[in-house]
Every structure is written in structure tokens, then in C-alpha cells.
Amino acid sequence: SAVISQKPSRDICQRGTSLTIQCQVDSQVTMMFWYRQQPGQSLTLIATANQGSEATYESGFVIDKFPISRPNLTFSTLTVSNLSPEDSSIYLCSVRQGAPPYGYTFGSGTRLTVV
């Protein structure tokens, strides 16, 4: 399965600023996803990062708040913009490989605290 390097592992940010999270995969993958894991909650899909085109966002998530880049098949970034304390969460990237039921691999996550 793919190996994912996600950076930073944690950060503390001031409200109103932005944080960009990077996800590097050791092999080319078609499907990459970004999830949010809030305390005591399940992983919630933010968007699917599409290579060469705009990301596909889930209900409740918008591009202005969570812009995503996917310049190639091994790399993606998620930016969390105009930070507020409610954005404090763990953000994870994930890749999908193979055939159904597919293998999903996750990065170690980025723990964001907004003060």
C-alpha cells in the first residue's frame, strides 16, 4: 500500500490566519481525499482532490474556506482559511488504490489548534 507523508503534524495558529497542509504519496494515485476529525466525532470527508481539475467538495464545505490543490498524482495540499477556534481539529489526507473494496491509506494527520 502507499506510504503517505503529511506535514505539518501539528500547528497552533492565530485566528484569522491560514494553514496549508501538505500530503505527499510515494506512488501515483488517482483518488486522494481530505478528511476532518473533530474531537469525539467521526472522520468527515471534506473533499476529493482531483488531479488537473477543481476539487469536489462535500455538503457543508466550500472552496473559499478549504482550497485544495492537486498539481500531480503524488501531491496535494489543503488550506484552511480564515481560521477560527471551531477549525481546531485533526485533518487527514487519504488515498484510494486498487479495485473494490479498495485500499484506503491515511496520513498521520495534522492536529490544528486555533487560538
Next chain:
Amino acid sequence: QKEVEQDPGPLSVPEGAIVSLNCTYSNSAFQYFMWYRQYSRKGPELLMYTYSSGNKEDGRFTAQVDKSSKYISLFIRDSQPSDSATYLCAVSGNTPLVFGKGTRLSVIA
């Protein structure tokens, strides 16, 4: 109704106990059923998957699916302190994974 319901626990058991973790799901279109294990400050890692009703064993772990009642379970036999983690059920069909909240398990030596 949430698509996947999972009791978040926490669940604390003595070493050697049998652990039962459960989820229910609402959409009969889901075809694949997975269990992920997540250690503190790590991403989830796939533990087991299945796509048919019945049992699937892997060492001390057994995944069970009952599609008629939309119920999925994970059993851990002879639990060890190293099993202490959060266990998340996940389902999918032609859509990305949908996760339960996760159950935090502590196995006490």
C-alpha cells in the same frame, strides 16, 4: 439518522477479555464494510474488511456482517494492552468511505 452509528465508548476491559465492537448503518446500498484501528496521534489503518454477510477471521480478530439487520461487529479475542486504540467502522459502496464515530478501547494489563 446518521449513515453509520457507533457507540463511542470508552470501553475498558482486562487483558485477555473478549471485546465486542458494533456499528449499525442505514443505507442498504453499502457493499463494503471495514474496521480501522487508530492509535493516538496516528492516522487510521485498515484492520479488516468484508463485503458479504457472515464472519471473517484474521488471527484474534473476527469481523461479522449481518446485511439483513444492517449490523456490523468486530470481535477481539484474548485482548492485549497493545490493542488499546480507537476502532472505527467504515462502510462504502460507490461512494467514499463513511465512518462511524469510533470506539475508544483500553485493555488493562
